[in-house]
Amino acid sequence: DTEVTQTPKHLVMGMTNKKSLKCEQHMGHRAMYWYKQKAKKPPELMFVYSYEKLSINESVPSRFSPECPNSSLLNLHLHALQPEDSALYLCASSQVSLAGAGAKNIQYFGAGTRLSVL
Amino acid sequence: ILNVEQSPQSLHVQEGDSTNFTCSFPSSNFYALHWYRWETAKSPEALFVMTLNGDEKKKGRISATLNTKEGYSYLYIKGSQPEDSATYLCAFKGSQGNLIFGKGTKLSVKP
Numbered sequence: 001d002t003e004v005t006q007t008p009k010h011l012v013m014g015m016t017n018k019k020s021l022k023c024e025q026h027m028g029h030r031a032m033y034w035y036k037q038k039a040k041k042p043p044e045l046m047f048v049y050s051y052e053k054l055s056i057n058e059s060v061p062s063r064f065s066p067e068c069p070n071s072s073l074l075n076l077h078l079h080a081l082q083p084e085d086s087a088l089y090l091c092a093s094s095q096v097s098l099a100g101a102g103a104k105n106i107q108y109f110g111a112g113t114r115l116s117v118l
Numbered sequence: 119i120l121n122v123e124q125s126p127q128s129l130h131v132q133e134g135d136s137t138n139f140t141c142s143f144p145s146s147n148f149y150a151l152h153w154y155r156w157e158t159a160k161s162p163e164a165l166f167v168m169t170l171n172g173d174e175k176k177k178g179r180i181s182a183t184l185n186t187k188e189g190y191s192y193l194y195i196k197g198s199q200p201e202d203s204a205t206y207l208c209a210f211k212g213s214q215g216n217l218i219f220g221k222g223t224k225l226s227v228k229p
Contacts, residue, residue: 041221043219108164109154109161111161
């Protein structure tokens with residue numbers, strides 16, 4: 001099973017709402033990632049979890065709050081978002097985090113959650 | 119700021135045509151170059167991870183080359199088929215560790 005599952009596929013929320021994005025993998029990967037992609041732009045890294053600990057936060061505003069309850073699950077809690085936060089949010093996982101250049105570091109992606117903030 | 123450039127942005131070819139596109143990346147502190155294939159509404163799928171200068175990788179009709187000294191990689195598709203229609207992303211991994219993605223080349227293959 002090389003699947004990374006993201007839910008929901010689509011989400012519409014108001015600026016005062018609290019919502020969560022979920023990501024799940026059962027490949028035994030110990031690194032998980034959140035990316036944000038705006039239209040016609042490359043995916044941009046937001047957070048990296050390695051062995052369930054937050055290892056990288058790319059200066060993401062605190063209205064985005066990641067959580068890794070266990071090695072298979074990654075959540076992204078959203079609160080008080082702005083319309084400019086509307087984007088595709090991609091989750092990925094890899095066997096190891098950042099170390100090494102070869103096959104162990106291939107990232108497997110989910111299909112993303114398309115978020116619209118009204 | 120590390121920059122990864124892909125060209126062209128989009129490409130329209132006829133079924134059976136062969137095609138290629140380019141990924142340019144920093145030539146210093148190189149660790150690896152990843153290529154992904156991303157069909158609409160699906161997950162990006164890893165095609166190749168390339169690490170050595172002069173590397174050539176092949177998967178069916180798709181192949182890729184790597185020149186780390188000058189900072190570019192080519193992706194070739196031989197005899198394009200409609201099912202090859204997708205966005206092809208490259209991502210540079212340097213000593214900073216993270217993947218830095220290009221904007222992608224969107225390929226459309228007409229039957």
